[in-house]
Amino acid sequence: MNDRTRRLINRFAPLRRGEERLAGYLFGHFFFLMAAVYVSKVSKTSLFLGLGLGLTKSSLPLVYFISAVLSGLFAAWNTKRIRSLDRRAYIAWSRLFFAAGMIAFFFLFGTRAAVVPVLYWFWFEIFLLASVTQFWVIVGTVCEPRRAKALVSFFVGGGLLGGIGGAAIVFFLSRHVPARYLILLGLVFYLAAMALIRGAVHASSAPPAETETGPPPDYLDGFRALGRSSYLRLLAALIVVSLAASTMIDFQFNLAVKAGFPEEAGRTAFLAVFAIAVLVVSWILNSFLAHRAIRSLGVRAALFVTPIVLALGSAAVFIVPAAALTAWAVLVKGSDKSLNYTFSQATRELLYLPVAQDIKAKVKMTIDVFVSKAGEALASVLQVVFGIFLAFKADQMSFVTIAIIVAWVFLLIEIGRRYLPAIRENLVPSRPDAERVVREQTQADTAKRLLDLMESRERSSVLYAYNLLDLLKAEKLTPELRQLLSDKSAAVRASGIDTLLDADNEALGPDWDEAADQDGLDVIVREVLALDAYQDVMRRPFEEVAASNAPALEVEQMELAKALGLMPADAPLTENLPRLLKHDSPSVVHYALESAARLRKREALPLIVPHLGRAAVRDRAAETLAAYGDRAVPVLKDWLADFRADPRVRQALPDVLAVIGTSRAAEALVRQLRRRDPEVQNAVVDALFKLRTRCPEIRFRERDIRPEVLALVQDACRAAAAASPAGGKSGEPGTGTSVPGFRQIFLLLGLIYPPEDIGQALQNYSEGTKRAVDYALELLENILPRDLKDAVLPVLEDAPAEEKARSARRILKSLE
Amino acid sequence: MVISTREQDNVVIFDLEGEIRRSDTVAVSLHQHVKEQLEHGKRDLLLNFGKVPFIDSFGVGEILASYISTQNIGGRLKLAGISKRLFLVFQVTQLTRVLDIQDDEEKALASFRKG
Numbered sequence: 001m002n003d004r005t006r007r008l009i010n011r012f013a014p015l016r017r018g019e020e021r022l023a024g025y026l027f028g029h030f031f032f033l034m035a036a037v038y039v040s041k042v043s044k045t046s047l048f049l050g051l052g053l054g055l056t057k058s059s060l061p062l063v064y065f066i067s068a069v070l071s072g073l074f075a076a077w078n079t080k081r082i083r084s085l086d087r088r089a090y091i092a093w094s095r096l097f098f099a100a101g102m103i104a105f106f107f108l109f110g111t112r113a114a115v116v117p118v119l120y121w122f123w124f125e126i127f128l129l130a131s132v133t134q135f136w137v138i139v140g141t142v143c144e145p146r147r148a149k150a151l152v153s154f155f156v157g158g159g160l161l162g163g164i165g166g167a168a169i170v171f172f173l174s175r176h177v178p179a180r181y182l183i184l185l186g187l188v189f190y191l192a193a194m195a196l197i198r199g200a201v202h203a204s205s206a207p208p209a210e211t212e213t214g215p216p217p218d219y220l221d222g223f224r225a226l227g228r229s230s231y232l233r234l235l236a237a238l239i240v241v242s243l244a245a246s247t248m249i250d251f252q253f254n255l256a257v258k259a260g261f262p263e264e265a266g267r268t269a270f271l272a273v274f275a276i277a278v279l280v281v282s283w284i285l286n287s288f289l290a291h292r293a294i295r296s297l298g299v300r301a302a303l304f305v306t307p308i309v310l311a312l313g314s315a316a317v318f319i320v321p322a323a324a325l326t327a328w329a330v331l332v333k334g335s336d337k338s339l340n341y342t343f344s345q346a347t348r349e350l351l352y353l354p355v356a357q358d359i360k361a362k363v364k365m366t367i368d369v370f371v372s373k374a375g376e377a378l379a380s381v382l383q384v385v386f387g388i389f390l391a392f393k394a395d396q397m398s399f400v401t402i403a404i405i406v407a408w409v410f411l412l413i414e415i416g417r418r419y420l421p422a423i424r425e426n427l428v429p430s431r432p433d434a435e436r437v438v439r440e441q442t443q444a445d446t447a448k449r450l451l452d453l454m455e456s457r458e459r460s461s462v463l464y465a466y467n468l469l470d471l472l473k474a475e476k477l478t479p480e481l482r483q484l485l486s487d488k489s490a491a492v493r494a495s496g497i498d499t500l501l502d503a504d505n506e507a508l509g510p511d512w513d514e515a516a517d518q519d520g521l522d523v524i525v526r527e528v529l530a531l532d533a534y535q536d537v538m539r540r541p542f543e544e545v546a547a548s549n550a551p552a553l554e555v556e557q558m559e560l561a562k563a564l565g566l567m568p569a570d571a572p573l574t575e576n577l578p579r580l581l582k583h584d585s586p587s588v589v590h591y592a593l594e595s596a597a598r599l600r601k602r603e604a605l606p607l608i609v610p611h612l613g614r615a616a617v618r619d620r621a622a623e624t625l626a627a628y629g630d631r632a633v634p635v636l637k638d639w640l641a642d643f644r645a646d647p648r649v650r651q652a653l654p655d656v657l658a659v660i661g662t663s664r665a666a667e668a669l670v671r672q673l674r675r676r677d678p679e680v681q682n683a684v685v686d687a688l689f690k691l692r693t694r695c696p697e698i699r700f701r702e703r704d705i706r707p708e709v710l711a712l713v714q715d716a717c718r719a720a721a722a723a724s725p726a727g728g729k730s731g732e733p734g735t736g737t738s739v740p741g742f743r744q745i746f747l748l749l750g751l752i753y754p755p756e757d758i759g760q761a762l763q764n765y766s767e768g769t770k771r772a773v774d775y776a777l778e779l780l781e782n783i784l785p786r787d788l789k790d791a792v793l794p795v796l797e798d799a800p801a802e803e804k805a806r807s808a809r810r811i812l813k814s815l816e
Numbered sequence: 817m818v819i820s821t822r823e824q825d826n827v828v829i830f831d832l833e834g835e836i837r838r839s840d841t842v843a844v845s846l847h848q849h850v851k852e853q854l855e856h857g858k859r860d861l862l863l864n865f866g867k868v869p870f871i872d873s874f875g876v877g878e879i880l881a882s883y884i885s886t887q888n889i890g891g892r893l894k895l896a897g898i899s900k901r902l903f904l905v906f907q908v909t910q911l912t913r914v915l916d917i918q919d920d921e922e923k924a925l926a927s928f929r930k931g
Contacts, residue, residue, distance in 0.1 A: 431887070431888070431890060433888070434883065434884040434886075434887030434888050434914075435884050435888075437887075437914055438880055438883070438884065438911075438914055441910065441913050441914060442909060442910045442911045442913060442914055443909040443910055443911075444876070444880055444909065444911060446908075446909045447873075447876050447905050447906065447909035447911055448873030448876050448877065449873070450905050450908070450909065451871065451872050451873045451875075451876055451905060452872065452873045454901070455837075455870075455872050455873075585839060586838040586839050586874075587837075587838060587839050590838060590874075615845045615848075616838040616839070616874055617838065617874075619874075619877040619881070763890075766889070766890075767890075
């Protein structure tokens with residue numbers, strides 16, 4: 001094949017070099033197979049309707065019922081057999097059966113026995129089921145799975161053209177040959193299809209598997225799975241009523257065609273044209289409208305399109321004139337078929353999304369084989385009851401159809417209510433926030449104090465005493481630890497506290513009697529430190545220590561820094577704190593920050609903030625600033641906005657504001673968010689989300705957050721639009737987590753929509769597996785308003801680079 | 817403190833050597849090292865304290881910050897070879913409820929494999 005031809009074909013099918021012949025054979029096979037199917041279908045209906053009118057009205061329900069049962073049983077048998085029998089032998093015998101069947105029916109129709117069209121109806125249902133199943137089995141055998149998936153729409157296109165072609169030939173021949181001769185036409189097409197499949201098998205490089213691997217389907221298991229899930233039962237009920245409605249419409253259509261076209265030739269021609277029209281309209285709907293409509297309406301709303309259209313169509317029978325009944329029936333039936341092939345199937349597939357993969361595999365087969373047939377059987381029973389016993393006329397049967405559609409709508413409403421909870425259930429369980437876990441389940445602060453205690457014991461008995469006092473006063477100190485620290489009994493030594501502090505039989509704390517004493521001691525210490533006399537006496541020594549740069553005085557400076565926190569905030573000696581906050585030694589600064597957190601003097605704030613840039617004391621500085629609370633916000637806000645400040649400080653500030661957690665802190669963060677400063681933007685978004693989850697009472701205005709979400713969307717769209725299709729792997733979808741800014745998009749959405757849902761969706765999206773991403777996006781689909789959905793979802797979805805670039809350009813244009 | 821990294825069985829091992837004190841901070845802190853590995857897509861991390869004779873509250877802060885960063889993106893962080901003293905501190909302050917502490921590197925790697 002030359003390059004020009006290949007390029008032309010590649011516009012319709014992603015063919016690779018070397019697979020043109022195989023794909024061509026399979027395309028041709030499905031073309032002729034569908035031609036055979038549509039020829040047989042048209043002739044089947046036309047010949048059946050050739051029975052007397054009364055016969056048609058009473059025999060149709062029976063035919064529906066029996067064919068539902070027969071085809072259900074055959075499908076169940078066929079699915080099992082095809083796995084266990086030698087595939088070539090099975091397919092060869094079934095070809096023989098159907099070819100012989102066509103010849104047999106050609107002769108049987110010549111006898112004009114009334115039962116022959118009925119038998120042919122059943123035969124056709126089995127022919128249709130078996131042929132289509134065998135085609136996909138053959139595709140699965142001769143093609144590699146990924147290639148089969150890539151080429152499926154190419155083959156379906158062949159089937160569509162074959163159906164149109166077959167029906168078109170029937171239309172032209174119907175005026176010249178009786179309908180039974182069309183069976184032979186079907187046979188010709190069928191034999192051509194079989195010849196092409198031989199060619200496909202020979203052209204395939206994959207060795208054909210003789211039998212299918214995997215266990216046979218267990219339908220009972222499928223029924224059990226249905227029984228266990230109320231959501232699945234609703235889904236099954238939905239399929240039953242939708243197929244029941246479809247069968248009722250088919251019944252009315254057949255009666256109308258019978259009455260409108262009493263002659264076989266005209267009837268056959270009409271049915272052929274009808275088949276062509278349905279195929280063409282379905283193709284147009286599917287290719288251009290269905291997915292867009294589903295996207296803009298949303299899955300839940302799109303599900304209502306079919307039943308509402310059919311209900312209106314069915315109700316219209318009461319206002320159309322009698323002469324237009326055939327046209328009415330054609331429109332309703334045409335709508336049913338077209339919408340069923342497009343909207344209904346696509347949206348029903350999406351309803352399976354909340355169902356776990358292993359359960360879906362079990363249940364879907366049971367639903368496809370048995371439950372769907374229950375719908376046809378139900379309709380046939382209703383036709384007998386209303387059409388025969390109650391003698392409803394064809395138009396009056398619309399009451400029954402409408403009643404079924406009302407049940408359909410109620411089921412959709414109920415499914416709609418359960419859809420989102422079912423999606424939520426399938427999201428990967430939310431990982432608990434680790435920081436919250438540490439904060440709520442452990443005593444991390446106590447651990448740090450304990451280590452400070454141990455360190456200070458080696459450096460200074462004064463510092464040690466201060467630290468011990470602090471530790472014993474700590475609210476969260478467990479009684480066991482309190483006991484350990486203040487008891488010198490043998491039991492304590494045996495417990496391993498020796499290890500903790502290298503105690504060697506010493507008492508570790510003061511010889512306190514009961515817990516009350518440390519409170520008393522604390523009071524005494526504070527009172528002494530607050531005395532005016534103490535402040536006077538200690539002023540010069542403290543000033544000398546605070547001002548010194550001598551390394552030898554580091555320990556005394558640490559002691560001083562610690563002691564300052566025990567004094568009243570207005571004590572003169574606390575004026576030494578700023579000097580200690582500016583010290584080079586992280587150990588001195590550590591204690592100075594601790595005291596600053598207690599004293600909370602406003603003038604110390606500008607000295608504390610820069611320590612956010614020092615790794616050794618960053619955590620301590622953050623805790624100190626958080627201890628200031630709302631009073632620190634104005635200073636922090638200014639630092640955050642100052643682009644000349646140390647980036648490490650600026651990047652640590654949003655988290656401090658989140659911990660402060662007041663509305664002023666939230667406002668400061670939002671104001672910074674709107675500045676879109678790239679240096680701190682990620683930290684600001686993280687902090688906002690943290691604040692939202694920690695302080696649910698704080699609300700963010702949509703008008704503040706939405707523009708920022710859209711700004712991120714625009715950035716992602718620009719990146720997608722600029723991505724070169726030649727550079728990327730054309731046809732390969734980009735993984736979701738490669739979308740720039742996706743995390744920030746989710747976190748910002750969590751500020752204006754439920755953060756638990758958004759947080760969980762983010763975790764699923766980050767996981768990156770197709771199913772987890774689908775769930776995450778489905779959740780967003782159901783939470784976000786339409787305009788945000790239209791902007792955000794195309795950016796987050798997996799799609800080939802070219803498609804993403806197109807959507808990106810469209811979104812950029814709409815956001816201008 | 818000296819921090820070196822290596823990889824074994826898909827686990828990134830941080831070998832820490834020397835005292836971990838706030839007064840002796842290095843240019844790149846332990847938490848920053850951990851975040852770097854997480855950004856490169858690593859999810860299983862082991863902190864090996866076998867050669868760390870002393871750790872102060874700053875060091876505990878670094879451990880907890882590393883734990884939080886790892887947990888929040890679905891990774892696993894384990895500690896091995898911590899001193900008896902430090903283990904006791906973690907025990908009495910209930911940090912053993914969240915920190916996965918193993919006796920030594922071998923047991924830690926085995927626990928990663930177990931899942």
